[in-house]
Amino acid sequence: MIKDNQKILNRVHIVIDAVIIIISYVLAWYLKFKSGIFDFEHLGFLRARVYFSALLVIIPGYLILYYAFNLYTPKRVQGRRVELGNIVKANTLGLLSFIVVLYVIHQPDFSRMMIFIFYGVNITLEMIVRYIIRLCLYNVRKKDYNLKHILLVGYSRAAEEYIDRIMSNPQWGYKVRGILDDNIERGTVYKGIKVIGRVDNLLVILPENRLDEIAITLSIQEYFKLEKIVAQCEKSGVHTKFIPDYNNIIPTRPYTEDLLGLPVINIRHVPLSNTFNMMVKRVMDIIGSIICILLFSPVMLITALLIKLTSKGPLVFKQERVGLHNHSFYMYKFRSMEVQPELHEKKAWTTPNDPRVTKVGKVIRRTSIDELPQLFNVLKGDMSLVGPRPERPLFVEKFREEIPRYMVKHQVRPGMTGWAQINGLRGNTSIRKRIEHDLYYIENWTIGFDFKILFLTVFTGFINKNAY
Template identity: 75%
Template sequence: MIKDNQKYFNRLHVLVDALVVAGCYSLTWFIRFKTTLGLMLFGHPGEYLPPSQYFVVLLALVPGYLLLYFAFNLYTSKRVQGRRLEFGNIVKANTIGLFLLVMILYFNKQMDFARSVIITFYFINIVVESLVRNLIRVGLRKIRKKGFNLRHILLVGYSRAAEEYIDRIKSNPQWGYVVRGILDDNVERGTMYKGVKVIGRIDNLLVILPENKLDEIAITLGLDEYSKLERIVGLCEKSGVHTKFIPDYNNIIPTKPYTEDLLGLPVVNIRHVPLTNTFNMMVKRAMDLAGSILAIIVFSPVMLFTIIAIKMTSPGPLVFTQERVGLHNKNFHMYKFRSMEVQKPNEEKGCWTVQNDPRVTKVGRVIRKLSIDELPQLFNVLKGDMSLVGPRPERPFFVEKFREEIPRYMVKHQVRPGMTGWAQIHGYRGNTSIRKRIEYDLYYIENWTVGLDIKILFLTIFRGFVNKNAY
């Protein structure tokens, strides 16, 4: 049974991490001071500190890093935690550890302590820690394929949530989950879904739970049976078995709902929007101001060349303004370099640009393909109409159309629209699926962090500027 062995595995994992941190630090010291490679890369260290002054740091370094690993959830189950998420948490923990170590050395006036040791340890520890954890992951998966280290689960309630849960378990056998069956009062015993059978009624819990052969109970009741929820939870908790609740309304509640405590009353907000927090808004606005000013300076030669090219090849204004819907459903005028022949407003109001569109000028085709026509929006960012990163804004005509056709479409207007976004770096630009675009926009809105914005800006360089869907 997993519950008998998990605590020992976690303790062993902590011990392994302690050895990794100590080993990587020792290896770094050895490379720096005892090898030709260290001297070639970093030169002579000048005044040597005795080894004892380097290794006494381990007394704080090892427990400090273990605490950081706990803080970044690196000791949670590896069954459903992805490799990229784990690697990201390793990098975050080590980065904070690096800054703390530098600060401690600075305030203790350890000026002769070789900074090259700290920096080299940072990179070596990330690589080795990631390698060790991936080896553990591979080892666990091999063990599970042989029938060991499995987590046995019973589902209570046959519903859409139960089917979706089984779907995910069946498509990810490496998680090591085994669904032993389903209990339900309304579905006939023996009913099967993808090899999982309805084995009885919910009252059978009274017999099954005392046998203590389960690792988890997953409550997957249908919406019309939630009156039974309190009794089922009471039975499960009395037995001591780990219990989780999988709601049958995931099409309404997002994957990360925001829960708040109202004097002991739990309140679930339908959608968690981090950017409604004042501090988060101030941080993002500061990034927008600094980033847009820097980008205007960097791209000013490109913008000047574009202005000259438009002026010489096509009569009409240099900058095209178009009404778009922004934050809180308020309209604003978005700027773009003009890439089309001048049209009457009613002609372009409700039309998408299509491939080989005759309205696009020769210069326009180039600047649209390279997204240069979007650069004037940096001034929209300065004004506060837009952000560097966010959902792309649409024209009022399309907003009115999509709000009726696409569920949750209007949620995107809870944040400032952006020059680039999570949907755009995944290829959803121009004449692509609006529904998929909204899925990516909602993910961004609910999962916003400074790091995610930086990641999107970085990936825009490789995926966002040149776009096959920009006609």
């Protein structure tokens, strides 16, 4: 059965990982001390025996880290990107722990360069070997070996979506044996999967012990049957999972938390609702805004001088915007338009060849230099370096009625740049598409994602054809 195969595969995987760690370490030692590539330090301080005796701690330590970072979960459960991320995280923690231990035991002569080489080599070899393992499993499962046999209980949209994903990912090795349902006629087929009987047939099917898993995919109207079905499945000892039929009610990525034993489903996953994540992002904003203010201070001084010499009015223009938790704040910009009455200014967005825009304004708007004063908004805490762009209260009231989930963007701080902006969604572009990109950012936020957006902003965000 698949459970026994998985146990064997995990044990083999642990042995393979141990061998990779040894190979990576030996290769790192060779590259550092024997290859001649790193001639600036020789093996004069410590003997090879001391270096290789460290493997007695490194091997079990790294295997424990791999286990902690879920690198021995089945390949069908963990995607390649997630696995790659976990490999990097585990090795990074291993690297830092290694260095800390060397300081604690007072080993200043142990080559740090070799440790970093080991870090890079080990990640690379782990990625290659795990890709090969995935490829082998994929080919094995294509030949109907090492499959996981599943029965679905309940015909619903959740059942159809589950089958869709299984069909489009044959490398998972899932084999759906059929569907049980009380309301759909026996023999009904969906993508080759038949309704083979009623829910009560579980009493006959489960004792045969030919299934690896039961997936409960009841429609939401039949949840009153759930307790009885779970009890039957648990009694048989077959692994059971529940796939809820609520995509039409909760169209996002919910997550479950434990409240003293009570499971609570949160409708939307917002990583920045976590206090630690908020603190990390805020520290990054403070440091980043200070660096940018110092870096761009010559550009801001020159811009201020040009604005003062070419038109009358204040250097900086402030405008009310809606930010975190729907609180209003004043966002700063270099003035790029002629001074006009506030009521007239609020009527609409800027249009192409807008006569209100000054000559200097055309340049600084097109290059996004007019946005630089927002670095002070970031420093104050009104904004973040990265996040959904804030909008004026007038348009917020308009869009909240017209566009579903528009107000979700206010669950995080607005940003100077964002996922929508680097994808060209600025100025006169689809608000709906902007919100889709903003929601994707909110639900998938990581520090790495922020750095990616900031990096891409340099190439795609500053100069934009829709900024006028």
